[in-house]
Amino acid sequence: MHSRSVSEQWQELESRAASPIWRLVDALITVRTLFAKVVPAALRRVVALVPGLVLAGSLVAGLAVLLWSSLHSYDSFLAVEGPVSLEQYTGLIGDSQFHTVLARSLVMAVLAPLVAVAIAIPYALTLTRVRRRGLRLALLIGVFVPMLTGDITRTFGLLVTIGPGGPIEWLTGLRLVGNLWGVGIGIVQILLPAAVVVLLPAVLRIDPELGSAAATLGARPFTVFLRITLPQLRVGIVAAFAACFALTMAAFADPAILGRGLKNFVSNFLQDRYLGLGDPPQGAAIGILLLLIVSIGTAVILTVGRTRKRRSR
Amino acid sequence: MKRIRLAGIVTLCALIPLLAPTVLVVLASLSQGELLTFPPRGFTIHWYSEMFTNSAVWTALGNSLFVAGVSVGLNILCGVPAAIALPKVGRYSRTLFTVLLSLGLSSPTIVTAFAYFDLYGRIGVRGSLTAVAVAVAVTCFPFMLWTVLAAIEDTDPNVVPAAATLGADPVEQFLFVRLPLLAPGIVTGALVVFVLSITDFVVSQVLTTIDNQTLPVFVYSGLRGAISPALGAVSAFFIAVVALAFAVVLRLGKVERFLFRT
Numbered sequence: 001m002h003s004r005s006v007s008e009q010w011q012e013l014e015s016r017a018a019s020p021i022w023r024l025v026d027a028l029i030t031v032r033t034l035f036a037k038v039v040p041a042a043l044r045r046v047v048a049l050v051p052g053l054v055l056a057g058s059l060v061a062g063l064a065v066l067l068w069s070s071l072h073s074y075d076s077f078l079a080v081e082g083p084v085s086l087e088q089y090t091g092l093i094g095d096s097q098f099h100t101v102l103a104r105s106l107v108m109a110v111l112a113p114l115v116a117v118a119i120a121i122p123y124a125l126t127l128t129r130v131r132r133r134g135l136r137l138a139l140l141i142g143v144f145v146p147m148l149t150g151d152i153t154r155t156f157g158l159l160v161t162i163g164p165g166g167p168i169e170w171l172t173g174l175r176l177v178g179n180l181w182g183v184g185i186g187i188v189q190i191l192l193p194a195a196v197v198v199l200l201p202a203v204l205r206i207d208p209e210l211g212s213a214a215a216t217l218g219a220r221p222f223t224v225f226l227r228i229t230l231p232q233l234r235v236g237i238v239a240a241f242a243a244c245f246a247l248t249m250a251a252f253a254d255p256a257i258l259g260r261g262l263k264n265f266v267s268n269f270l271q272d273r274y275l276g277l278g279d280p281p282q283g284a285a286i287g288i289l290l291l292l293i294v295s296i297g298t299a300v301i302l303t304v305g306r307t308r309k310r311r312s313r
Numbered sequence: 314m315k316r317i318r319l320a321g322i323v324t325l326c327a328l329i330p331l332l333a334p335t336v337l338v339v340l341a342s343l344s345q346g347e348l349l350t351f352p353p354r355g356f357t358i359h360w361y362s363e364m365f366t367n368s369a370v371w372t373a374l375g376n377s378l379f380v381a382g383v384s385v386g387l388n389i390l391c392g393v394p395a396a397i398a399l400p401k402v403g404r405y406s407r408t409l410f411t412v413l414l415s416l417g418l419s420s421p422t423i424v425t426a427f428a429y430f431d432l433y434g435r436i437g438v439r440g441s442l443t444a445v446a447v448a449v450a451v452t453c454f455p456f457m458l459w460t461v462l463a464a465i466e467d468t469d470p471n472v473v474p475a476a477a478t479l480g481a482d483p484v485e486q487f488l489f490v491r492l493p494l495l496a497p498g499i500v501t502g503a504l505v506v507f508v509l510s511i512t513d514f515v516v517s518q519v520l521t522t523i524d525n526q527t528l529p530v531f532v533y534s535g536l537r538g539a540i541s542p543a544l545g546a547v548s549a550f551f552i553a554v555v556a557l558a559f560a561v562v563l564r565l566g567k568v569e570r571f572l573f574r575t
Contacts, residue, residue: 025484025488028484029482029485032483045398045402046398047398048397049394049398049399051390051394052395052414052458053410053413054391055387055391056416056417056451058429059416059428059429059451062425062431063420065428065435066424066427119323119327122323123320123327125320126320126321126323137563138328139324139328141332141559142328142331145331145555146331148509148555148559149335149551150508150551151514151529152533152536152551153335153551155536156536156544156548157334157548159536160334160337160341161333166337189330189334192327192331250422250423252423252515253514253515257533267421267515270423270424271427271519283427287424287427287428288424290421290424291421294419294421298419
């Protein structure tokens with residue numbers, strides 16, 4: 001009795017199968033069924049990746065073109081590309097200007113990440129331990145503002161703060177813009193948020209019981225931090241350091257704006273050679289070298305961090 | 314206990330240099346005088362009115378919005394299917410695809426910029442704003458991918474099989490079950506990509522010409538001279554855009570969950 005009335009009511013319901021939206025869905029189903037019949041299953045799984053791979057592939061094509069140009073000699077006076085040769089690379093190896101710029105970048109790429117990670121560890125620890133939502137929100141905003149305001153607004157802000165006529169000069173009389181201190185401050189400011197974001201997963205994986213256990217056994221807080229908390233963070237610290245190294249090697253806006261173009265890094269040197277001096281193959285060679293240095297440097301940092309972990313076990 | 318206090322002090326000290334420059338930009342944009350000085354002299358909104366009557370600013374803003382719009386569109390079109398397909402492929406091909414898809418972030422930005430500069434020069438589209446947007450989209454792509462991947466990890470794996478049991482076709486499963494569940498993640502990713510694209514500087518300053526400058530490049534060309542409060546007004550506008558996007562993202566609640574995932 002009851003079930004029969006339900007089915008009768010169902011039949012009386014107005015059907016929406018004819019509405020355009022459902023027609024569209026039906027059409028899509030037909031297309032997908034046909035597609036599934038034609039394309040083998042193994043291919044079907046990859047097909048959704050195709051647009052993304054095309055997008056990333058355009059960069060691969062660009063890098064290939066860059067590599068190809070870097071392997072040619074070039075007459076910058078006539079702007080004519082010459083025959084295939086390793087001239088650009090041999091030229092760079094003997095270029096003392098390139099040595100200065102590379103050494104400056106490498107030193108900064110070791111020092112700035114050390115400072116940034118050293119500040120990022122307590123920052124990330126506090127971020128996860130703070131109870132009050134307002135304070136946590138402030139810390140989150142502190143992480144995201146430098147990251148998302150973009151290079152220009154960030155460096156402009158720093159220029160206002162530490163530049164000529166800014167509060168730091170007014171208070172202390174220090175001139176920071178135009179030398180490596182200013183560039184370093186700018187780089188650490190952008191590295192710190194990146195380091196915090198990379199460290200956070202590791203910080204969240206810390207087992208709080210271990211610290212309490214050590215404290216019960218009479219360890220002082222500093223000992224707990226040094227011997228219990230830090231070893232648990234090792235993977236995160238290594239990853240953060242690698243990310244910061246790559247970011248510093250690729251720094252462009254900070255040296256250009258806070259260094260006032262006086263303290264060039266590899267990126268600025270590349271642009272000067274490519275556009276300023278009008279020698280594209282030379283610039284391309286610098287680009288390929290920079291890509292290699294960043295990739296190899298990151299890989300070395302990550303493997304060194306991993307092998308140490310094995311030894312300690 | 315002492316450790317937390319020490320960490321807290323370091324954190325608060327770190328918070329000042331992180332936030333102070335941004336606050337000072339806004340203060341600076343309100344100060345009188347052609348040159349910026351500290352402490353600021355007087356109060357004026359003259360720089361804002363000047364910014365809004367300057368047609369070059371509007372053109373640059375339009376270019377920036379176009380680049381950001383195309384970049385967001387490309388990222389949604391390419392990133393969402395890729396993120397959905399990525400967990401399904403085999404382990405080794407997944408590593409390969411992940412490396413390939415995050416190339417835009419792992420390659421130094423300036424190298425990416427000049428790779429496209431060279432490529433565009435050879436195929437003859439150098440100077441086109443759409444071409445700039447493609448390059449910007451590639452540098453932002455990993456952020457879109459990660460946000461959507463995190464959203465996929467967050468969803469209940471039983472929901473789609475349940476829909477299938479109830480007789481939903483794969484198309485219906487995707488349209489009415491997966492997509493609505495992924496929507497907050499997609500919106501978060503799109504906002505992050507929008508903000509990163511509209512503030513992009515390194516790629517744009519290489520690829521744009523004097524005729525189609527984006528707003529950050531426009532500000533940069535002004536930065537080389539004396540520091541004028543007029544640039545502070547433009548920067549303050551950027552900060553407002555970021556603040557708005559950030560407020561929306563926080564409201565969606567995905568960022569905190571993404572960061573505090575275990």
